[in-house]
Amino acid sequence: MVQQTQRADRLAARRAQEARQSRRRRRLTGALSAAVAAVLVAVVVVLAVRAWSRDDDGTGGVDPDRANVAGEVVYRDLAREHVSGPVSYPASPVPPVGGPHDGAWQNANGDVYPEPLRAEHAVHSLEHGAVWVTYRGDLPPSGVDTLRAKVAGIPYRLMSPLPDQPGLITLTAWGHQLTVDSAADPRIDEFLTAYTQGPQAPEPGAPVTGGRAQP
Structure with a gap:
């Protein structure tokens, strides 16, 4: 009877230890997943900011000092x-x-x-x-x-x-x-x-109506 009780106690202790290890693994996996997700979000934000910075200068990415279309x-x-x-x-x-x-x-x-x-x-x-x-x-x-x-x-x-x-x-x-x-x-x-209304224009936005209407 005593031996059976001891075996039951050891089995319960082993199961408790396995449960604790399983919880630790889940916590570690969750932490790693969160860290990876945070890194990915940071990369996306950096790339988006760089793209916005390139296009937010009002040129739409068009360089007025070079050819922007093949053959021009x-x-x-x-x-x-x-x-x-x-x-x-x-x-x-x-x-x-x-x-x-x-x-x-x-x-x-x-x-x-x-x-x-x-x-x-x-x-x-x-x-x-x-x-x-x-x-x-x-x-x-x-x-x-x-x-x-x-x-x-x-x-x-x-x-x-x-x-x-x-x-x-x-x-x-x-x-x-x-x-x-x-x-x-x-x-x-x-x-x-x-x-059309691109950054190459010396006077962008100046009127194109009210001028000469005939050839």
Whole structure:
């Protein structure tokens, strides 16, 4: 009888010890899980803050001093003075991406013009943050319609034909230009998104209405 009691006591003690060890393991596992979760949360927060810091400068991640779209060309140190007469723009690029311009800007409130524009007015619109979409006469009507849908009614965009430009379709912002061979090229949307009221504009937010309304 005594031996049975002793065995029962030893069994109870062993079970109690195992229970204590199990509780310690669970506590340790819980603590480790909490620590890992805290580290992961900290990493996510740091990455989010870094991403926010990059984009919260008002540029949306667009660097005005470099090409942000594959194939675009960047031009720097462009003059900005106002003139009252014609400007002898360089032979390239066409259309001009900046330089001296007329004191009156071309309306660029999603305006689609059926005829070529006077560059001196359009360049002034670029200074205010507009993107100028131009195309040659051999662009199929379906391509013209595709471009029109990307411009019409959208502030700080304008569109016009330009028969003597070397590329089929050219997108121009102040100091930035992209030429493509198809209205379906996805880089058109990339360029428009990057530079419509983009950080490249010397006078962002300046008006693009109330200016010249005719070609």
